[in-house]
Amino acid sequence: MSKMTLCFFVIRTCLVGAIRLYYAPMANPKNKHPKNVSGSFYCTDPDDKSGEGCIACNICYSGAPEFFAEDDSGNAYVKKQPLTPEEITLCEEQMDACPVSSIGKNG
Numbered sequence: 672m673s674k675m676t677l678c679f680f681v682i683r684t685c686l687v688g689a690i691r692l693y694y695a696p697m698a699n700p701k702n703k704h705p706k707n708v709s710g711s712f713y714c715t716d717p718d719d720k721s722g723e724g725c726i727a728c729n730i731c732y733s734g735a736p737e738f739f740a741e742d743d744s745g746n747a748y749v750k751k752q753p754l755t756p757e758e759i760t761l762c763e764e765q766m767d768a769c770p771v772s773s774i775g776k777n778g
């Protein structure tokens with residue numbers, strides 16, 4: 672493989688990564704579930720008009736039950752904000768695992 676071909680693939684890989692990062696779906700802080708405790712982490716309301724709210728898949732409140740809980744309909748909300756680095760990492764893992772990007776941490 673020539674240097675020019677290698678350079679082309681590196682640039683293309685970087686551009687694709689940047690585009691994916693820019694357009695990655697994010698939880699909308701304007702559509703928070705009403706039962707979230709205040710703080711940076713939150714779940715979006717299942718009635719989010721964009722249709723991207725929680726779908727009650729149970730991943731987050733099964734994976735981190737100390738921080739996420741389910742309402743009467745099975746939709747998630749944040750019941751306790753993480754404080755330690757380990758707790759924050761655990762909540763970030765739930766955020767990454769959420770299939771509909773319904774967890775945010777910019778609240």
Ligand code: SF4
Nearest residue numbers: 725726728729731769
């Ligand atoms: S992981 Fe996402 S979709 Fe699943 S219950 Fe939690 S917030 Fe809802």
